[in-house]
Each structure stands twice: as C-alpha cells, then as structure tokens.
Amino acid sequence: MHIQDYRVAVFVPPGGPRGSDTLIRLVVFLSFFLIATAFDPLPSAAQTDPRSPTDRSDPLKSLVDKLNDPQRGAALRAQWNIDRAVWNEPVTAVRNGATVLVTPAHADIHTSIDSVGALWSPDGPLISAPHNPTSARVFIPRGYQNQTAPKRMVSFAPGGGYTEYTFEPRYAIRSPVLRRGYVLCVINAWSTVATPIPLGQWGTRLNEVVVFAQKMLSSGFALPAPTFDYAWGESRGARMLAYSSELSGTPFHGVIEERGGGDLVDSALQQIRLLNRSASRQSGRRTGNGRLHQQNWSPHENYLA
C-alpha cells in the first residue's frame, strides 16, 4: 500500500493563506509523515537488539504472516511461486553470563522458477528435488531493509546430493551469513542421478533462479535489492558456478568455487582412462577382458538405484 492511495483534504480560507499557513503546512506535512509511517512497511524502526524477540509489527514478520494467509498472500505466492514461508525467531546461547547471538531472526522463504514445484501446501514444503529442479530457499535477516548500504546477497550451491533443505548441518553457513546481515539464497544442487536438468543447463538455471530471487526481494517484497551479489559453491555446486561464471549477464560480482569447478569433463575423462588402466592391470591377474568393470559401472550392479 502506498502513500498515493490516500488523499488528504486541506481547507484553505478564500483569499489564500494567511498567518496560519505555516501551521497548515506543518499539519499537512505531519499528516503525510504519519500516513507514510503507518502504511509503508519499509521505514519501520529497526529493533536495536538482534537477540530480542521480534516485534509484532516487524515488516518482515508481517510479510511472512501475509504469505501464510490463505487470502491475503495468494497473489504474492502465485506471482513468485512461493510454496513455503516461515518466520524464525533469534537463536541465542548463554556463555560466561553473556547472551550470544547465534542466528538472527529471519524469514525463510522457498521459491521456484518451475511452476510444477510451486504448489502451495499449508503443511509444509514440497521437497524440491527431483521434481522441482530449480528452486531456492531465501533467508532474509530481520532488519535487512534498514541496513546502511551496501546490501549483499550470498547464493549458496551445496555439494552433490544436498538440496536447499538438506544443506544443514553439513554446511553450517546460515548463522554466520545472517549475522552479517546478508540475504542467503540456497539453491538446489541438482542430483546427477534423478535430475531432469541437462548438465548444460546448470549455469543458466543457477543464474535464473538467483535473478528470480533478487526480483522477488525487490519487486515482490518491496525490499531493497542487493547492492552486491556473491555466490559460493561447494563441490558440485562449484561445478555449476564454473558454468554460471562464463555466461554473459552473470548476476554475481564474485564467486567462491570450493573443491570443484570447471572439472566435470576432465573428471569424466579421467574415469574413462582409469577403466583402461584398470583393465590392463586385470588382464595380467584376472579376467583379462575388462568385463568386470563394465559390470561394475552398470546400474544393475547397484551403483545406480
């Protein structure tokens, strides 16, 4: 709801403003200010202590409430393919008598650019992989919109076999990233077994879902767009980023490729070569025909289920 939706009637005596026009202007100004404060979700005062419970009027919390409202949130959910929205209160721990912030209060919103997966379920999310191949879980820390610039978003692509729902506790990144005040966007690391996504689409899909999440923040939620976007990929996630990084229009100002990246073809060819070396070893000791390995690479031998 925006301020232009409201009209303020100001009655001015015939003949123009007289001595009280300063007062009238002040009243008008205050009226606009009060309306803007009451209806614009963004300029809400930040809670000073990140360890404290969230105010009921917190705009991010209100957003999550709205998304969970069957009527009020329907349009927003449909527009951004949101199938889950959860509000998390801050997590703290007491050490040496002091309360330490572990994880700030934050919104946890799941979205997908594939409509097949974006079926709203009041009982919880539809786990994305494998039927919902391009999705992201966006964590927005409380007070993100009030931060002084720059605002940052970190997109995390976990390693193979992990999704946006299973990346924890393997990758303990949520708490530290949110403590920094950054938005965290965890994307689905598509399974090499079940995914319907061709490998060649890894990079474009990753870029698309991140851009989609950015637009959801700014256009959908009226939050500030991130000033800087980074990506962080682990293993298979790093491989995705290697492809993503070569695409024009990559949304990232920088990426971290950790223990992988740019190696997919090399690694596959290496495996092929290994089979040959292995077969030659066997020829002196065992079957001599290499069939053993052909069998071992077969799905019928339970390597693939």
Add this chain to the structure above:
Amino acid sequence: MADYISKTGRRMKITSRDGVSRDEFIPIALTNDVRSFFRLPASAKILMPLIPPYNENPTTARDERFRIPTGSATRSGDDSPFDSVLAWSTGPINTRRFLNDVDPAYSAAVDNGSVLLKNWDPATRPPDVRDAVSRLTPTGKIKTKILKIHGTLDPNIYPSTAISYVQKIVDQNLANQIRWYLVPGMGHVPATLEETLVDVNGKTVSLGVQLTHLDLLINWAEKGSDPGDFIGIDPSDPTKTIVAKGAHQLGLQSSPLKYFWTVSLAIAQHD
C-alpha cells in the same frame, strides 16, 4: 615406501557438523590388497594428489564397502562416509551421467552390454557428441571474479583438474580475475573452520563456519583489495586453522601447475 592411504587417513580426519569426529575417507582396517594398491615409493609422495581413485583396484571395485547399499537411491550417509564419497563422487555416477548427456546412444549400449565404457573415446564419436562435450568444457572466459579453494589431497576432484581449469582462465588472459588457493593436505571437505561455543548448560552450540574466503572475495570485488592469506581448516587438526598462500601471493598466478608443485613440495618437506 610410504603408505599413503594410511597417512592421508590421519590427515583427513575431520569433525563433522554434528560434532562427531571421524575419518572421512579411510577404512580402519585395510586389506592387504588395498595396502598393496596404495603403497607407493616415497619419491612419489608429491604425486599423490594425482593418483587415480580407489576403484582402479579390482579388489576394491568389487568390495561392498565401495558401493551404494542395495536399493538405496540416496547417499549411503555419513555413517559410511568412505562408501558415499567414493561411490558418488569418484565413482561412476558422475561419469555415467556425463555420458548420458553427451552420448546417450553409447550410454545405452554400455547398459545393454554391447560396448564397454572404457572404450568410449570422444575423438571417435560423431560430431554431435563432440559438440556436446565441447559445450560442457569450460572455455576459461569468465565473466566475474572467482576465488577458488582446493585441497592438495582431494581424492574426489583431483587437483589436476583444478590446474587445468585455472590454466584455461590464464590462457584467456584473465588471470587477474581469479585468485586460487591450494590448501596443503586438505581432502574433499569444506575448507573453513566451524566455530562453536559451550553454553551455560555445557552444550556445544555451532556458530557456523568462518567466512574467511567470503571476506576475501568481498574486499576484492568491492574495494579492489587483492586477497591475502586464506585461513582454512587444518586437515591434521580440525579444531585449528592453517594459513594458505594464494598463487598470486607466491608470484605464480599465471603458472598453476608450478603453484601446485610448490605447495606439494612444501608439504613433503614439512613431513
């Protein structure tokens, strides 16, 4: 003679996110076959990161410990980390998936037993297959800054592939767009230390991983500050950190292979 596998086993012992320490890659009791396979001359120690994965050994390839459990469509889990890492990452699945994408006809022929996977050679395949392989091969023409971290003892994704990738970027005259760090002795594990605290009830609480590489990247991208030392998890003691120097810090930014040897030799001398 150096028993490499035992040695790396000790090196790769990590504390996982649930706080339980264990060796992630190395079985406790090695068979003689396994030991024989991994036993290499001491002079080859610095070559270790380039050795093939464990299923080159016919014995281990047939060993149940190296397989995904029957009927399971998911990773075998952290209870059997060695199984899952080997079977899923260095095992055949990635390669078969790759083949399914680029050459589905050959992949189907492997499955029906009419050809052997080991005989697949992209050079002898039709042009469309070679094109598909080419499309999946990075060109090195990166469009953003990359900060790359890799362990010198990564058995899943060999450092040799990282060297090749970085070399492509260098060949495109984009060496100024990448900063990369080889962490000595590190395997295929997350590179940053997870911080914890013990609360008033004596419970260990995770604060999450250190964001050292993210900080390096942010300062580089936003302020132009060339990344300094990378503070990574110490492979020999997961409760501690070590300092890794980037290729650019050693003046080897355009020589990825030389950087690898430099770091590996430093490990050998340290050992």
